[in-house]
Amino acid sequence: MTADSPDITRFVDPASRLDPYPLLARFRAASPYVVSDGLLVAGRHADCSAVLRDPRMSSERYRSRLSPGVKGPRTRNFLDLDPPDHTRLRRLVVKAFTPRVVAKLEPRIRELTEGLFQEAARRDRFEIVSELAYPLPLRVICELLGVPFEDRDLFEDWSGKLSETLEPPFPGLVAPRASTDAVRARAEFITYFRELIAERRRSPRDDLVSHLVQAEESGDRLSETETLATCVLLINAGHETTVNLISNGVLALLNHPDQLKLLRENPALAPAAVEEVLRYDAPVQMTSRVARGDGHIGSLPVRDGDTVVLMLGAANRDPEVFDEPDTFDVTRPQGAKHLSFSAGPHFCVGAGLARLEARIAFELFVTRVAAPSLAEDGLMYKPNLTLRGPDRLTVLFDDIQAPS
Numbered sequence: 001m002t003a004d005s006p007d008i009t010r011f012v013d014p015a016s017r018l019d020p021y022p023l024l025a026r027f028r029a030a031s032p033y034v035v036s037d038g039l040l041v042a043g044r045h046a047d048c049s050a051v052l053r054d055p056r057m058s059s060e061r062y063r064s065r066l067s068p069g070v071k072g073p074r075t076r077n078f079l080d081l082d083p084p085d086h087t088r089l090r091r092l093v094v095k096a097f098t099p100r101v102v103a104k105l106e107p108r109i110r111e112l113t114e115g116l117f118q119e120a121a122r123r124d125r126f127e128i129v130s131e132l133a134y135p136l137p138l139r140v141i142c143e144l145l146g147v148p149f150e151d152r153d154l155f156e157d158w159s160g161k162l163s164e165t166l167e168p169p170f171p172g173l174v175a176p177r178a179s180t181d182a183v184r185a186r187a188e189f190i191t192y193f194r195e196l197i198a199e200r201r202r203s204p205r206d207d208l209v210s211h212l213v214q215a216e217e218s219g220d221r222l223s224e225t226e227t228l229a230t231c232v233l234l235i236n237a238g239h240e241t242t243v244n245l246i247s248n249g250v251l252a253l254l255n256h257p258d259q260l261k262l263l264r265e266n267p268a269l270a271p272a273a274v275e276e277v278l279r280y281d282a283p284v285q286m287t288s289r290v291a292r293g294d295g296h297i298g299s300l301p302v303r304d305g306d307t308v309v310l311m312l313g314a315a316n317r318d319p320e321v322f323d324e325p326d327t328f329d330v331t332r333p334q335g336a337k338h339l340s341f342s343a344g345p346h347f348c349v350g351a352g353l354a355r356l357e358a359r360i361a362f363e364l365f366v367t368r369v370a371a372p373s374l375a376e377d378g379l380m381y382k383p384n385l386t387l388r389g390p391d392r393l394t395v396l397f398d399d400i401q402a403p404s
């Protein structure tokens with residue numbers, strides 16, 4: 001750490017959640033740098049992008065010299081694996097999320113979103129997180145997997161606890177992967193899916209869990225443990241991230257009425273607005289890699305087993321790549337690529353699905369909700385650093401129009 005390196009404890013402080021970007025700019029400017037023995041930070045777009053694409057940078061985070069180890073039942077999902085296992089498992093899942101498959105989901109997603117707006121219309125305030133941003137992606141991923149949506153309270157509880165395990169190993173944060181709550185949540189998730197998988201083995205349906213079970217039965221491509229781990233990954237990744245994309249987007253639009261107006265007048269801008277929200281306020285603020293062997297990031301030496309935290313949210317506002325990076329502009333040219341869905345071999349499998357859900361949610365929000373405004377005390381952030389988004393986002397409105 002150099003004299004100008006920003007103080008990581010200030011970043012960890014919950015007070016920084018409201019606007020972490022001035023601090024992130026300092027991380028980026030100082031990066032890449034060493035936070036403590038075995039822990040490095042990269043925040044520049046070029047460094048993050050290079051590390052994400054570098055095969056010597058492992059996603060097998062348990063290799064880290066800092067790793068406290070996971071207690072309880074072990075299921076390693078492919079987000080945490082390198083080739084060849086990563087390639088084999090990912091290949092089985094991507095088929096369910098191709099652009100063609102995702103496009104076919106649009107009518108159902110629109111119907112669900114319309115339903116949530118119509119329910120909100122009966123009330124005098126719209127709590128965006130619990131009444132739109134959370135239930136929409138959770139319901140969609142439940143339907144795709146073939147998991148009963150009625151069990152949503154269980155998933156909400158378990159996923160919330162598991163999202164702690166994604167926190168970076170920064171000083172001042174408890175060793176999250178080992179937390180008792182997370183260990184219990186993981187065990188309960190596994191028991192739940194073990195029963196569901198057994199049920200689908202007996203009577204298969206046309207859903208993703210049944211398809212994974214069939215892949216398992218048709219050869220050695222997938223073990224039972226891998227099927228379980230993949231189900232837990234998909235249900236979590238499928239909603240704990242998109243909730244923040246939708247909420248961060250609604251908040252950005254409320255905070256920038258000119259942009260909201262632009263989008264209302266020209267809904268064709270909605271896909272660009274989704275990309276701008278992803279860039280401006282990344283739902284997944286960071287990920288990490290562990291060095292296999294010694295090397296460098298830029299001129300900074302990296303040793304075998306070092307953990308590199310990649311500040312995606314900082315990279316997305318790198319002035320070397322984006323003009324006026326702190327400006328929220330839904331008409332921004334789409335040339336430069338944000339890193340919110342990662343890059344390289346682990347690029348988000350569900351990016352197309354998340355984009356579709358968010359586009360429909362934003363289209364309806366700007367065209368149906370008359371005179372939206374943030375309620376007093378309507379904004380509270382989740383404590384998480386990695387999965388960034390509001391815990392509560394309450395919007396007042398004059399009216400929510402029904403579909404014409």
Ligand code: HEM
Nearest residue numbers: 078079237238241242245283287341342346348349350354
């Ligand atoms: C706004 C919403 C989302 C964001 C910001 C997001 C972000 C990410 C990021 C950053 C990664 C890679 C992490 C790394 O490289 O270490 C990732 C991977 C992944 N995401 Fe998403 N995600 C979103 C939605 C979804 C959805 C809806 C699904 C549903 C299926 C999904 C499934 C996955 C899976 C399976 C992986 C692992 C890919 C791999 O390791 O090869 N994500 N996501």
